[in-house]
Amino acid sequence: MTKLKKVQLNAPYLVLIGDLTDPTYAKTGFGLVQWQPDRVAGQLRFAGCTLDLGVPDMTVPEAVKAGVKSLVIGVAPIGGTVPDKWWDSIEEAARAGLDIVCGLHLKLADIPAVAAAAEASGARLIDVRTPPGNLPIGTGIKRSGKRVLTVGTDCAIGKKYTALALHQALQKAGINSTFRASGQTGIMLAGEGVPIDAVVADFISGAAELISPDNEDAHWDVIEGQGSLFHPGYSGVSLGLLHGSQPDAFVLCHDATRKFVSGWEQYPLPSIGEAIDQHVLLGSRTNPDIRCVGISINTSKLSEDDRRAYLAEMHAETGLPCVDPIIDGCGDIADHMKQLYTE
Amino acid sequence: MTKLKKVQLNAPYLVLIGDLTDPTYAKTGFGLVQWQPDRVAGQLRFAGCTLDLGVPDMTVPEAVKAGVKSLVIGVAPIGGTVPDKWWDSIEEAARAGLDIVCGLHLKLADIPAVAAAAEASGARLIDVRTPPGNLPIGTGIKRSGKRVLTVGTDCAIGKKYTALALHQALQKAGINSTFRASGQTGIMLAGEGVPIDAVVADFISGAAELISPDNEDAHWDVIEGQGSLFHPGYSGVSLGLLHGSQPDAFVLCHDATRKFVSGWEQYPLPSIGEAIDQHVLLGSRTNPDIRCVGISINTSKLSEDDRRAYLAEMHAETGLPCVDPIIDGCGDIADHMKQLYTE
DSSP: OOOSEEEEOSEEEEEEEEEEOHHHHGGGHHHHHHGGGGGGEEEOTTTTTOOSSSBBBHHHHHHHTTTTEEEEEOOOOOTTTTOOOHHHHHHHHHHHHHOEEEHHHHGGSSSHHHHHHHHTTTTTTEEETOSOOOOOOOOOOOSSSEEEEEEESSSSSHHHHHHHHHHHHHHHOOEEEEEEEHHHHHHHSSSOOOOGGGGBOOOOOHHHHHHHHOOOOOEEEEOOOOOOOTOTTTTHHHHEEEEEEEEOOEEEEEHHHHOOOEEEEEOOOOOOOHHHHHHHHHTTTTOTTEEEEEEEEEEEOOOOOHHHHHHHHHHHHHHEEEOHHHHHOSSSHHHHHHHHHHO | OOOSEEEOOSEEEEEEETTOGHHHHHHHHHHHHOOOGGGGGEEOOOTTTOOOOSOOOHHHHHHHHHOOEEEEEOOSSSTTTTOOOHHEEEEEHHTTOOOOEEOSOOOOOSSHHHHHHHHHTTEEEEEEEEEOOOOOOOOOOSSSSSEEEESSSSSSHHHHHHHHHHHHHHHHOOOEEEEOOOHHHHHHHHEEEEEGGSSSSGGHHHHHHHHHHHOTTTOOOEEESSSSSOOOHHHHHHHHHHHHHHHHHHHEEEEETTTTEEEETEEOOOOHHEEEEEEEHHTTTOOTOOOOOOOOOOOTSSSSSHHHHHHHHHHHHHSSSSEOHHHHHHHHHHHHHHHHHOO
């Protein structure tokens, strides 16, 4: 088997929902249908399942007949534990030759029945949390094409969602772009990527360089950010990703009502101005042209009036398009980028 | 066996020099004798060896009798390849119950004869490049005691040497200190540590926190830096180590004649002023009191006159003690720290 440098998945997918009843646990499945409907052929549900991704129900044999290439296990019902019934279906899929794509903490190869079934059929067992083993050191060499990275004042603040929404908005604006994934859910959505927080520290920038390779001059890679430069636990990941991505542009993600690093409450979040300045300062090491092109803000806890006032004030302060990507989309940011880079 | 969170070595050591003739390859052995003479009981040399660490020659049985706990393999003769004769001695030592401490790229456990010998005797096989598997995420919680970190404008610019020399100078100045290692050679010298560039990216800061745990208020940990914030390949490691170390002080290491990142020649080195400012800016996230306390400069390519002029100019520019640690030692920096922090 060729040694892949990225995690790479084969579509279309059959998404395993099993007997889930809580939509939180089917987030990856819903995300796939929302952002990558062309990659999803069907869902595999058991009796008792109250969720519906809105795609055809399929058994494993039906999926094989329909040309499905991979069975995707998004999230397990309870903290990584998968019920026996699920394993029976996973084993059946592996035996039928479907790649098994897994975002759980466990390793598929550690499940003997699944490992044996995959061995027999030649199916791949893909743990999307596990990075490839032959990553290079970052070269710092300038790549062709353009890149925009989503960054944040904190973790879990909308970087993946913003990247997906911006990619969609760029395409609507007629700009050729690709969503580039750096985390497990993003990889399942994009079909490829490197889980950057799981690589060995020496290779962060090198992995980031692989995520957004050379491309056409006018093409934009929209790169999913990870962590935050201001996070006392994860800043190293964020700086390596920033340096390796060499972004021409970044979108800063923030939460209108969050004041402290979530779970690290002794650390106040930086101001928007500080956050922009620090990303420009550090990012300019590998791309002197780096600039902030927009602010993406979670305003879900504000009233409509407060929300408008907050975004207007932020716009006045920064001169940049400021959006809540879930409510407004990222069209304003895409338009601003179009003005800046193509007119 | 208890799961160690750091790599921890048992002294005293028998240092394996084998039949080396080039002192470059015995760097770790010479370093041990220079910086940690109390930890070295003897050397194991073969016929043809032209090097001498200046410690007693011992066979494995003699070492066991003398209470030696570990056989240390510093560097192999040629790019990680160890001749059969060496393996015979390593196996003999493992069979006799000595821990085998190895800084090579290979894994000791992959050598069947050595693995079997260690299994039989209960000796540990310690690859100092391999970090412990149960590292925590960085907490960002303030620790007691004081810390000084060596940082650099580039990799391989004297951070380990400066930390060792500063530790020695602090002790001479009557300040209680400990050298804390973040790289493989440093770990062999200190007897413990975490190879920070080999940990999984999410755990860089957490590993850095383990390296310099809580201590007495007046105690200084002198922490060996890694990489450089300005390095396009390794900056993530350096930022995670900076944030996790929470240093009160740092010493900036530089090379008087180096203009570009070594091996990444399209990247100019930052000025001393820029480098100080950026470390203060970023380091203040986890320790608002961070300050630069000295500059450590490799002046080996300058004439004595140029060297003096260079250091004087640097001192005038920064107001800080500026030394070449190999020529001057780090006494001036230790004195400055004593003034700043204890008077």
